[in-house]
Amino acid sequence: MEEKGSKGTTHTLIRNFLIRCSFCRKKFGDWNSSAPYTFGCGHTICSNCLASVEDDCCPVDNYKSAISVRTLPPNTCILYLIEVAVPANAYETMISNHGIEYYQSMILMEKLVCVLNPNAFKKINNQVKPINLAKSLERKLISLASCQLLEELGRKDIIKYIRKLGERILLELILLMKSRQQQVNELFAALRSLKCQLFGPKLQEMIMRLLYNIMNEGERISRKTLTAYLIHQLDGRFKEESKNISNTSIGRAIQLLVRGSCFEVIPRDKGGSLLKLKDEIRNYEQFRQKLDAAVIKVAFEYDVHLKVEKWSLILYGSTDKSQYLNSMIDKLRPACLLNSRLKHISCTLNEEVGKPFQALRKLIPQFSRIEMLNPDDEYDLAKVKEMLEVAVEILYALLEYSEHFGKAKDQRQENAPTDVVVNPPDIITLKLDDPISFNTLDNAADLSSDESVDGTDDLIISPVPSTPLKDGINRAVGSAVAISP
Ligand SMILES: [Zn+2]
Ligand SMILES: [Zn+2]
Numbered sequence: 001m002e003e004k005g006s007k008g009t010t011h012t013l014i015r016n017f018l019i020r021c022s023f024c025r026k027k028f029g030d031w032n033s034s035a036p037y038t039f040g041c042g043h044t045i046c047s048n049c050l051a052s053v054e055d056d057c058c059p060v061d062n063y064k065s066a067i068s069v070r071t072l073p074p075n076t077c078i079l080y081l082i083e084v085a086v087p088a089n090a091y092e093t094m095i096s097n098h099g100i101e102y103y104q105s106m107i108l109m110e111k112l113v114c115v116l117n118p119n120a121f122k123k124i125n126n127q128v129k130p131i132n133l134a135k136s137l138e139r140k141l142i143s144l145a146s147c148q149l150l151e152e153l154g155r156k157d158i159i160k161y162i163r164k165l166g167e168r169i170l171l172e173l174i175l176l177m178k179s180r181q182q183q184v185n186e187l188f189a190a191l192r193s194l195k196c197q198l199f200g201p202k203l204q205e206m207i208m209r210l211l212y213n214i215m216n217e218g219e220r221i222s223r224k225t226l227t228a229y230l231i232h233q234l235d236g237r238f239k240e241e242s243k244n245i246s247n248t249s250i251g252r253a254i255q256l257l258v259r260g261s262c263f264e265v266i267p268r269d270k271g272g273s274l275l276k277l278k279d280e281i282r283n284y285e286q287f288r289q290k291l292d293a294a295v296i297k298v299a300f301e302y303d304v305h306l307k308v309e310k311w312s313l314i315l316y317g318s319t320d321k322s323q324y325l326n327s328m329i330d331k332l333r334p335a336c337l338l339n340s341r342l343k344h345i346s347c348t349l350n351e352e353v354g355k356p357f358q359a360l361r362k363l364i365p366q367f368s369r370i371e372m373l374n375p376d377d378e379y380d381l382a383k384v385k386e387m388l389e390v391a392v393e394i395l396y397a398l399l400e401y402s403e404h405f406g407k408a409k410d411q412r413q414e415n416a417p418t419d420v421v422v423n424p425p426d427i428i429t430l431k432l433d434d435p436i437s438f439n440t441l442d443n444a445a446d447l448s449s450d451e452s453v454d455g456t457d458d459l460i461i462s463p464v465p466s467t468p469l470k471d472g473i474n475r476a477v478g479s480a481v482a483i484s485p
Contacts, residue, residue, distance in 0.1 A: 018142060019082050021046035023059045028078065031087055035074040039065055040151030042143075044075055066151045073098060077109045077145045080120050098150060101381045105149050108388035112395060113145045129399060134172060140165050155384050159373050162391045163338060166370035169398050170341040171305060173360065176405045177348055183304050184314070190302040191295070196259060197252030198295055201317030203238050203245075207253055208291060210234075212277075212284050220266060220274040227251050260294025262287060291315075292325065296332050303337065303344045338371045356404055363397055366390045 019027050021034070022043040028036045034046040041063035049059060050072070056065040065072070073094050076086050095103045114120040115131050116138055122128050133141075144161045148154030178186075191198055198204060210233050215221065221229075227250045234245055254275070257263060263275040281287050292315055299306065306314070308329060312321040342364070349361050369390055373379075379387075 018044075018078050018145060021049055023049045028082060028084065030084055031074070031079070031090070035084075036078045037069070037072045038075045038078075038146055038148045038154070039063055039072075040148045040153040042146045042148075042154070042157060044078065044146055047074075066153075071097060072148075073102075073150075075145070076106055077113050080110045080124065081113055081117050081145060083117070083119055083123075099381075101385055102149055105381060105385040105388055108385065108392055109144065109147075109149070111392050112388070113141050115395065115399065116141055129403070131399060132402065134168065137165070137168050137172065140168060149381065149384065152378060155379050155381070156375065158384055159377075159379055159387065160375045162387050163336070163370055163373055163375060165391055166367055166394060167336065167338040167341060169394050170338070170345055170367060172398055173401060174303070174341065174345055174348065175305065176401060177345075177352070180306070180310070183306055184310070186302060187295075187299050187304045187306070187314075190298050190304065191256070194255075194259065194298065195252055196256035196298070197249045198256060198314075199244070199249075199253060200241065201313075201315060203234070203241055204253070204291075204315075205288075206234065206237070207250075208288055209284070211254075211257070212287050215275075215277040216284075218276060218279075220276045222268075222272060222274050223251060223254055224272075226254055226275065256294055257291060260290040260297075262290045262294075289328070292328060293332060296325075296329055300332060300334060303340050338367075342367050342371055356401065360397070360401065363394055366394055370394075 021028065021036070023045045026034065026046060026048075028034055028046055034048055036044045036046060037050045038044040039058040041058050041061055043058050043060040043063070045053075045059060050069060053059060053069050056067075056069045057063065058065065074090070076090065076094075079086050091103060094106065110120075111124060114124045115133065118128070118131060121131065140161050144158060144165070147157045147161070149158065175183075188198070199207065207230060210230055211226070214226075214229060227247055230250050230253075231245060231247065236242070238245065258265065258275070262278060262281065264278055266274045266276060268274060277287070281290065295315065296311070298304075308322045308326045309319045311325045311329070312319045315321065315325070345360075345367075346364055349357055349364070370387065373387065
């Protein structure tokens with residue numbers, strides 16, 4: 001277990017979470033002296049501490065075990081993971097004390113958790129595989145290893161983690177199938193489909209400043225007037241992007257802000273409406289945050305996954321805002337993405353042909369079974385065993401699939417560029433009077449994607465010379481860059 005750090009993350013994770021008794025903090029040892037025992041609450045303690053347990057209560061949080069601690073079986077899953085030998089007769093004892101289903105379920109748990117340790121994986125599967133799992137996937141497996149199958153609470157946790165596992169594995173599969181650039185393209189396609197426009201960071205910032213300055217006194221202005229004002233102000237400032245600055249694109253940039261709940265939309269008697277900055281927006285930063293949130297929400301709704309540095313590049317043209325955006329993404333993330341990811345991958349798979357995709361298509365019903373699990377329901381051991389089988393199937397499929405398709409990606413690993421390169425935005429030319437939908441959509445609901453995505457950045461922004469602005473806005477701006485799919 002005390003390997004010299006070569007296996008970096010995996011072993012660090014196991015070291016930190018699984019090898020020590022939750023109570024006395026001593027390392028688990030061999031079967032006889034200090035094997036791990038897991039309570040329904042998820043705490044795992046050593047046999048020494050277990051010996052002094054009173055009233056079947058967990059010594060860490062006083063959780064009252066539903067089964068007598070004298071009959072609690074050792075956690076073979078953890079033993080496997082930390083490479084402690086389990087005596088041959090231990091499983092026989094396990095079967096006679098707790099039944100065949102418990103034994104079978106434990107074997108499945110071991111099969112899941114062993115991917116955290118290449119040695120354990122080799123032992124259980126009799127093969128060597130390079131395993132490079134996302135950290136968040138590893139964390140879910142570690143949580144799974146600390147569940148007590150014999151207790152209802154433990155089984156509920158297992159169901160909960162299987163769902164999380166399914167959700168994350170879906171994300172991994174989606175990411176394997178799509179390049180980062182495809183993900184960025186999808187974001188811009190989503191914005192287009194919503195009749196919204198996000199410009200390159202500098203131009204976007206300029207537009208935001210202009211809008212804030214003209215509206216922060218509570219003025220009510222029509223979209224048409226705002227659009228004309230912006231076009232006039234921007235005229236000649238953004239040479240490289242001038243061809244992208246049109247009534248339509250500016251109208252769409254305003255629509256994005258409407259979508260982000262920046263404005264009150266006040267209907268006019270003669271038709272149309274006026275926009276007024278919402279009272280709750282008290283300074284420019286709040287206004288700007290609304291825009292960032294609006295774009296991130298669109299990404300969640302369309303299940304687009306970008307690394308936080310990439311977000312920072314797209315929205316601000318540098319990675320400086322990563323931390324701020326990270327906390328925003330955390331706040332906006334929906335609770336569960338299983339369903340939307342399932343839809344997403346089903347659609348993607350329908351467009352793909354070829355063997356590996358066929359194999360993946362077969363997994364869809366398995367993911368659906370996971371999706372249908374209700375974490376609040378009670379599940380008996382038979383059902384949990386069934387779902388563990390499903391979990392093993394999808395996890396091992398991910399391993400196979402990463403091996404096949406991950407290689408090309410690995411070669412593309414690169415450092416995040418500090419500049420963003422931008423292709424001219426793909427603006428669909430519409431007539432000026434193209435009706436812009438006025439719904440103040442605030443689909444706060446369905447954002448989700450709990451985890452940040454590790455990956456590459458293919459976005460490049462070319463630096464542009466700054467130009468001083470007139471009209472009292474004393475801010476040097478460079479010519480903006482539009483990022484486009
Ligand atoms: Zn202990
Ligand atoms: Zn406990």
